[in-house]
Each structure stands twice: as structure tokens, then as C-alpha cells.
Amino acid sequence: MVTAGQPQSLTVARGPHVLIIVQNLPVPFDRRVWLECNALLAAGYEVSVVCPKAPGDPALEVIDGITVYKYAPYQGKGGTVGFLVEYLYSFGATAWLTLKAWRRRRFAVLQACNPPDIFWPLGLFFRLIGGTRFVFDHHDLCPELYESRFPDGARAPYWGLRALEWCTFQSASRVISTNESYRQVALRRGRKSAEEVTVTRTGPDADRLQRQPESSELRRGRRFLVAYLGVMGPQDGVDIVVRAAETIVKGWGRRDISFTLMGGGDCFEDLVKLRDELGLQDVVEFTGRVPDDLVSRVLSTADLGLSPDPKNPLNDVSTMNKTMEYMAFGLPSVAFDLVETRVSAGEAAVYATPNSEEDFAHAIVDLLADEPRRRTMGALARRRVEDELAWSHQREGYVEVFADLLGPAGATADVSPGAVSPTGV
Numbered sequence: 001m002v003t004a005g006q007p008q009s010l011t012v013a014r015g016p017h018v019l020i021i022v023q024n025l026p027v028p029f030d031r032r033v034w035l036e037c038n039a040l041l042a043a044g045y046e047v048s049v050v051c052p053k054a055p056g057d058p059a060l061e062v063i064d065g066i067t068v069y070k071y072a073p074y075q076g077k078g079g080t081v082g083f084l085v086e087y088l089y090s091f092g093a094t095a096w097l098t099l100k101a102w103r104r105r106r107f108a109v110l111q112a113c114n115p116p117d118i119f120w121p122l123g124l125f126f127r128l129i130g131g132t133r134f135v136f137d138h139h140d141l142c143p144e145l146y147e148s149r150f151p152d153g154a155r156a157p158y159w160g161l162r163a164l165e166w167c168t169f170q171s172a173s174r175v176i177s178t179n180e181s182y183r184q185v186a187l188r189r190g191r192k193s194a195e196e197v198t199v200t201r202t203g204p205d206a207d208r209l210q211r212q213p214e215s216s217e218l219r220r221g222r223r224f225l226v227a228y229l230g231v232m233g234p235q236d237g238v239d240i241v242v243r244a245a246e247t248i249v250k251g252w253g254r255r256d257i258s259f260t261l262m263g264g265g266d267c268f269e270d271l272v273k274l275r276d277e278l279g280l281q282d283v284v285e286f287t288g289r290v291p292d293d294l295v296s297r298v299l300s301t302a303d304l305g306l307s308p309d310p311k312n313p314l315n316d317v318s319t320m321n322k323t324m325e326y327m328a329f330g331l332p333s334v335a336f337d338l339v340e341t342r343v344s345a346g347e348a349a350v351y352a353t354p355n356s357e358e359d360f361a362h363a364i365v366d367l368l369a370d371e372p373r374r375r376t377m378g379a380l381a382r383r384r385v386e387d388e389l390a391w392s393h394q395r396e397g398y399v400e401v402f403a404d405l406l407g408p409a410g411a412t413a414d415v416s417p418g419a420v421s422p423t424g425v
Contacts, residue, residue, distance in 0.1 A: 015044040016108035016406050019101050020137075021119050023090050026054040027068060029289075031321065032139070032178075032202040033113060037066050039395045040402065046105070050097045052090075067104075069097040087116050098122055102130075108406055111135040115142050117164040120171040133405045136172035138182050141165075144313040148235045151312075165189065174401050176200050179340050181317035200398040202321050206390035209328035211382075212300040219301065220285070223256040224368050227302040227331075229295060230322040232265035235315060237308035237336075239267070239274060244308075244361035246278045254365065259284040260298050299329040303374060304367055307335035307345075311354035319344055328385045332377035334363045344389070348381035 018040055020033060027049050028034040037047045047066045052073035053059070061068050071093035076082035101107065110132050112119035123134030143161040146153065169175065169190030175197045177183040186197045219225045232238045238261060248254045261271075261284065268288070275284045287294070299305070305326030309315040316338045323345050326333050335341050337351040350367050352359040367374060 015046060016402075017046045017048065017105050018109045018111060018402065019048045019050065019098065019107040020111045020113065021094055021098065021122070022049065022051045022113040023094065023119075024052075024115055024139075026051050026057065026070065027066075028063060029054060030113075033137075035202075035205065035391050035395070036111075036137070036398060038064070039391075039399055041065055043399045043402075045402065048101050048104075048107070050094050050101065067101070069101060071097060083116075087118050090116070091118050094119065095122060098126075102126070106130055107132060109133045109135055109402060111137055112168075113137040113139050114168070115140045115145060117142050117161065117168040120164075120168040123171045133173045134171055135174050135176065135401065135405070136168055137176045138186065139178060141182065141185060141314055141317070144317075145235070148312040148314040149233075162189075172196075173405060174198065176398065176401060178202055179317070179319045179343065181340055198397055198401050200394050200401075201389065202319060202324070203389045203391040203394045204321075204324050204328040204385060206328055206385050206392065209296070209325060211330050212296055214301045215297045216301070218258075218260065218298055220258045222258045225258045225260060225298075225302045226304050226306055226334075226364060226368075227298050227326075228259075228261040228263070228306045228308070228322070229299065229325060230263045230320075232261075232263050232267050232271055234267055235309070235312060236265065236267075237310045238271050240308040240310065240355075240357050240360055241306055242271060242274050242278065242280065242284060243357045244364065245280055245284050247358060247361040248365060249280065249283050250278075252361075252365070257283070257364075257368065260287065260302070261285065262287045262290050262295060262298060264289045296329075299326065299331060302329075302331060304364070305329075305331045305333045306364075307333050307341060307349070308360060309336060309338065309341070311336055311338055316340070323349065324385065324389055327381035327389070330378040330382040332367060332374050332381060334360065334367060336360070345381070346384065348377050348384060350377075 020037065022030055022033050037049060040047045049066060049068045051070055053070040057070050059070055074086040074089040076086045110123055110126055112123065126132035127134060142165055143158055146158050146161055169186060169192055175186045175192055177186055177197055177199050178201060180199060183197050183199050186192045228238060228241055230236060241261065245259050248257060272286050307320050307323045309320055317340055319340050323333050323335060323341060327348055333345055333349040335349045335351055336354045350363045352363040
């Protein structure tokens with residue numbers, strides 16, 4: 001890693017320049033975007049990213065050959081007005097850094113990842129001034145996200161999000177969908193042709209994510225360890241885990257299970273407060289965001305992974321990355337019965353009645369009681385990752401999108417005058 005505290009001298013890249021915009025997570029914390037960046041880099045493209053900062057991040061750094069421009073994230077309080085202000089701020093900060101990246105070296109492709117669906121004007125602008133192709137990497141269904149977070153909210157924001165989604169689809173030269181359900185949205189709502197939409201699942205890196213020797217101290221003196229890894233927002237269902245733990249520990253008297261919940265998000269502080277109010281401090285551990293090494297140690301020690309995403313308009317058709325990461329570590333999962341979760345996990349998960357905290361608790365206890373079943377499910381999970389779901393099986397289709405738009409990466413390197421700024425940014 002090279003951190004760019006001062007402007008650096010840059011050389012002419014091997015192939016076309018691709019700029020990727022992501023707003024909801026920094027890189028390399030956003031696993032999907034980071035895998036995409038490295039796939040393009042390995043294929044011969046120059047890759048830059050515009051994203052928010054994580055705490056302590058510099059404004060500009062070069063990570064493993066990928067130039068990353070970062071801005072301080074907006075610290076809002078949620079709600080419709082808060083989201084509107086956040087999106088306006090993020091658009092302005094992103095537009096400024098995108099112009100800086102353009103000045104350094106013109107990009108042939110601008111890839112925007114959602115949420116939110118607000119970056120299509122940048123795609124149109126750079127197409128107008130430089131012939132840039134716009135690729136939409138469709139991570140979330142923003143209208144359904146609004147419905148899921150604000151089920152009783154006003155309808156005007158929903159239709160506003162539908163309009164932004166429509167503009168994004170119509171502006172894009174190509175759409176990359178994370179699963180077949182999202183592809184159908186692009187075809188139906190976005191009116192894209194089948195040739196314009198490619199499914200690239202967010203497959204785990206099977207080489208990096210492998211079960212390691214167990215760290216028994218992570219069980220905290222108990223026989224079993226169950227784990228959660230992921231974002232902790234209103235639609236992620238982590239509160240269901242806390243309440244299920246209360247049922248298991250206080251309702252059924254089980255004192256042999258430790259819960260380790262890794263990640264952060266809008267609801268983190270409220271979840272810790274709920275845990276404390278229920279008197280589960282010694283049973284349920286909230287780690288916050290943790291280094292990859294600790295994630296690996298916890299998932300290598302855990303007996304099962306938790307995917308408590310409740311059934312709602314967004315979750316039912318979304319691919320849950322955490323489920324596939326559990327599978328990469330050979331862990332069976334407990335999840336609610338959602339369409340795309342079944343597509344991902346198949347028989348490597350136990351499915352509880354959607355949104356039932358008690359049924360989710362029963363599924364945890366029943367699976368922990370059946371070690372042979374856990375072993376069989378875990379082996380199936382790992383094999384499914386290796387044979388089908390791993391990023392190595394998704395990477396080729398992703399890179400082909402750019403080859404279709406631009407030709408082979410090495411064939412069109414931009415060496416025109418002014419294409420590269422010799423003094424950096």
C-alpha cells in the first residue's frame with residue numbers, strides 16, 4: 001500500500017482507465033467493489049475509486065495499485081430529510097473528486113454503484129464531454145429499500161426513488177445485476193434489453209476465506225459459538241438475534257451458547273442498548289467493525305452463522321453477502337425463508353418462518369443439537385462456494401462487460417496528450 005499524502009508522479013497506464021463510484025461504504029471495506037477493482041486491474045485496466053472515508057483514512061491513497069479518492073462522509077440522523085441532505089452532500093463531494101480523477105487521466109468507463117441512484121448525471125456529463133461509457137452496478141433496490149425502512153412512510157419519496165432508478169437505467173450503457181431477481185427489475189422496470197444486463201453475483205473469495213484452526217477462547221467458556229457478520233441497519237434484523245438470544249438464555253435456560261455479532265451501522269448503539277436492557281452482556285458480544293483476521297478467527301471457530309434479515313420487499317430478492325461468507329468458512333446458516341437466500345444457500349441453511357423471533361431461536365437450538373447435520377451442511381456450503389458461488393466463477397463475466405464496451409484492455413491505452421497529468425492530482 002502507498003498512501004498519497006503528497007502529489008505523486010504517475011506513469012501512463014497499460015490499458016483504459018475505469019473510475020468506480022461507491023457511496024455507502026469505503027473501499028476496501030466494500031468487498032464486492034474491491035473484488036471488482038482487482039479483477040479489472042488484473043485484466044490490464046487502470047482503476048480508480050471515489051468513495052467515503054473510514055475513520056483515519058487519508059483523502060488520497062494508492063492501495064495495491066488502485067488510486068482511491070475519499071471524502072468525509074455525511075453524519076446525519078436518518079429520516080427522509082436526512083437522507084436527502086446526505087445524498088446531495090455525497091453527490092457534490094463525489095462530483096468534485098470525479099473531476100479531479102478526470103484531470104489526472106480521462107476515464108473510458110464510469111461505473112456507479114448504488115445505493116443511492118443519484119450518479120447518472122455524472123455518467124451523462126462525462127459521456128457528453130469525453131465519450132465515457134456509463135456502467136451501473138446494481139447493488140440495492142432503492143425503492144424497496146425505502147419501503148423496507150419506512151413501511152408507513154409517504155409515497156412521494158418512493159416514486160421519487162423510482163424516477164431516479166429509471167434515469168439510472170436509461171443512462172447506463174450496461175447494467176450489472178447482483179442476482180436474477182435484480183436482473184428482472186432491470187428488464188422490466190428499467191426496460192433494458194437482455195444483452196445490456198449481466199448477472200455478477202457477489203461471490204466470496206474462496207482462496208482468502210478458508211477455515212483456520214479454531215480459537216477456543218472466542219467461545220468465552222461456553223460449548224457453542226454462533227456468529228453474525230454484516231451491517232447493522234434497520235432492515236438487517238440484528239435485533240431479532242438479540243431477542244432470540246434472550247429467549248434461548250432466559251426463556252429456555254441455555255447457558256452454553258455465546259453470540260458474537262461483528263459489524264456496525266445505523267442501529268449499532270441501539271442494539272447494544274437493547275442487549276444491555278435485556279441483561280445479556282455476558283452472552284452477546286458486539287465487536288463493532290473488526291479486522292479481517294478476527295473475522296476469520298471467529299468464523300473458523302463458530303458452529304453456525306446467523307442471517308436474520310427479515311422478509312420485506314428488499315430482503316426477499318436481495319443476495320446476502322454474509323450468508324455466502326459463512327458458507328466459504330464451511331458454516332451452516334440459520335436464516336429466514338427468503339427467495340434469494342434460498343438461491344444462495346440451498347440446503348446449507350435452515351430456514352425459519354419469516355420474521356418469527358421464536359422460530360429463529362428454535363432453529364438455532366435445533367441445529368446446535370445436531371452435530372452430524374451441521375457437519376454435512378458445512379461441507380455442502382464450502383463445496384457450493386468452490387464449485388459455483390466463488391468470485392473466481394463471477395469475475396470473468398464482470399470483466400467481459402468492459403471488454404465488450406472497450407475491447408481488450410491492452411489495445412486502447414490512452415496515451416493522447418493531456419491524458420495523464422505528470423504531477424498527479
